[in-house]
Amino acid sequence: MTELHRPELLDRAKHDRSRFDCGEPVLDEWLQRYAGQSRRRDTAATWVITDADGVVVAYASLSMTGIDRTAAPAPVGKAVPDPVPALLVGRLAVDRSVAGLGVGTALVAHVLATAVELNQSAACRAVVVTAINPAARGWWQRFGFELLDPGDPDGLDLFLLTADIEATLRRL
Amino acid sequence: MSFRRATSARNSAAVRARSVGFASELSFERSAFLVDFRDPLADDWGIGAALENLAVAGELGRAVLEQMPEIELEGLVVFVRGEAIALIVHSDGQLQPSAGWPGVRRRCFGPLPWGALDNRSTYCHCKYVSSVKDERLQIRVGPAEKRLLERAAEASHLSVSAFVVQSAAGRAEEVLAERQVITLGHSAAAALSNALERPGQVNGRLAEALGRRHKFRWID
Numbered sequence: 001m002t003e004l005h006r007p008e009l010l011d012r013a014k015h016d017r018s019r020f021d022c023g024e025p026v027l028d029e030w031l032q033r034y035a036g037q038s039r040r041r042d043t044a045a046t047w048v049i050t051d052a053d054g055v056v057v058a059y060a061s062l063s064m065t066g067i068d069r070t071a072a073p074a075p076v077g078k079a080v081p082d083p084v085p086a087l088l089v090g091r092l093a094v095d096r097s098v099a100g101l102g103v104g105t106a107l108v109a110h111v112l113a114t115a116v117e118l119n120q121s122a123a124c125r126a127v128v129v130t131a132i133n134p135a136a137r138g139w140w141q142r143f144g145f146e147l148l149d150p151g152d153p154d155g156l157d158l159f160l161l162t163a164d165i166e167a168t169l170r171r172l
Numbered sequence: 173m174s175f176r177r178a179t180s181a182r183n184s185a186a187v188r189a190r191s192v193g194f195a196s197e198l199s200f201e202r203s204a205f206l207v208d209f210r211d212p213l214a215d216d217w218g219i220g221a222a223l224e225n226l227a228v229a230g231e232l233g234r235a236v237l238e239q240m241p242e243i244e245l246e247g248l249v250v251f252v253r254g255e256a257i258a259l260i261v262h263s264d265g266q267l268q269p270s271a272g273w274p275g276v277r278r279r280c281f282g283p284l285p286w287g288a289l290d291n292r293s294t295y296c297h298c299k300y301v302s303s304v305k306d307e308r309l310q311i312r313v314g315p316a317e318k319r320l321l322e323r324a325a326e327a328s329h330l331s332v333s334a335f336v337v338q339s340a341a342g343r344a345e346e347v348l349a350e351r352q353v354i355t356l357g358h359s360a361a362a363a364l365s366n367a368l369e370r371p372g373q374v375n376g377r378l379a380e381a382l383g384r385r386h387k388f389r390w391i392d
Contacts, residue, residue, distance in 0.1 A: 002388040026342045034346075043350050052391060067354045069361035077365025083353060084368065090349025102386030109382050125368060130348045144377035149360035157354065159364070163372025168379050 002101060003052050007110040010046040010059065012036055017048075017056045022093040024132065030091060031059055044090055047114075049107055051098075058103045060092040060111055065128060067148075067159075086126040086159070087115045108143055112165045119162045127165065131156040144168075311336075 010017070017031050031046070038044035038061065049058040066083030089111055094104045111127065118124035129145060131137035137156055145158035313321070325335035356364060 003391045004388050005391050026345055030346070038350070061349065063350050063352075065351055065354055067356060067364065069356050069365055071356055071358045072361035072365045073358075076362050077369055080365050080368045084364065086354075088349070088351065088354075098388070101388045102384060103388065105381060105384065106386055112378075112382075126364075128354060130345075130351075132345060142377060143381045144375040148354070148364070149357060150363055151357070151359050160375065160378065161367060161372065163368075164375045165372075165378065167372040168375045168382070171374050172379060172382055 002098060004057065004098075004103065005050045005052075005054075007047045007049050007060075007107060010035055010039065010048045010056075015048055015050055015054050015056050017059075019095075020056050020059070020093075021096055023096055024093060027091055027093040027132070030061075031056065031093070035059070035061065047107070047110065049103055057095040057098045058093065058107050060107050061090040062111065062114070063088050063090060064124075067126065067128065081123070081125070084125050085123045086128050087111070087118060087124050089127060089129040091132075092129070104139075105143075112160070113169065115162050116166045116169060119166070124162055126159045126161050128157060128159045131158060 017035070020028055020031050022028055035044075035046040039046065044061040044063040046059055046061045048056045050056050065086050065088040067086050068083045069077065069080070070082055092104065092107060092111075094107075115124050115127045127145075128148065129140050131140055133156075134154075137158065140158050143160070144164075145160050147153070147155050148157040148159050149155050321332055321336060325332045328335055330338065
């Protein structure tokens, strides 16, 4: 059975990302060329799952974002911060060599647990993802993610509330 | 499985012209042709499962061919909900119009452009081919910029428009992936605000997804 290391932050000295191939060149290239830059600029942190040799087989890039809800009618959400602090899953990709093993799901579980921890230690009221395409949107919706704008069925931004994630994880 | 090249160099325009004849509402780019399954995710037969496990163009094509050697199509692009995600190619290059595959509604028998299968950009190009291309984006560029784009497109084995779309889409994904503020419209803001005011509740779909057993073992 395939053995993998639990998710950890990308470490250039420790992890081999040169062989990563998820089938989406944009996502492969980002990991190989830009993930380090994003970390140095503090615009995104990259979590990776690696195999026994330290080769990256899945990654997710995370950053903090704010959801501007000033367009909401005044009486709505008086107790809700604006902008709403949220965790943005910018990218999530799985290498073809481990497709179908549930590695992506494991990484999602880690990301969601991270959001719950963040919400407890600071504030993170939601997790937002930008699906790379409609097929990816369907994949995220399997986890219960909902369209950020329900009026735009073709939208690629989805969200889950951290409170719901916490309630769900507690039950598992 | 190794893919064989088409037997001779083909003119991409000719491929396009033949393809359009099969499905007038579809537009085809140079190396993306033949299309149209029913939505596999809506059905319960094999291709849907394959897509779920192998959401990758080339790998999917190989897996499907290995599982279903009776398929006798030279090539086709699988579209899921309007987006091309897989190019499937038969290894022997023989065209068999009678070949059956549940769910194939249309077939097009234009040959593969020479070398398309060996060119990774074929796959990445497919991603940006929509089943219906009825939107137009007009841009003006200076002569130097135009020459630069033409040279880069040629080096990438893409048409200029495909190169521009692909490059811009990549940059757009980059920007969207690191947004510091996401602005909502009136109704979306109201819906989110209402949701945030209610107590947390168990999300059934999330519980089901996270409850599935994975097929690997953690080392530590």
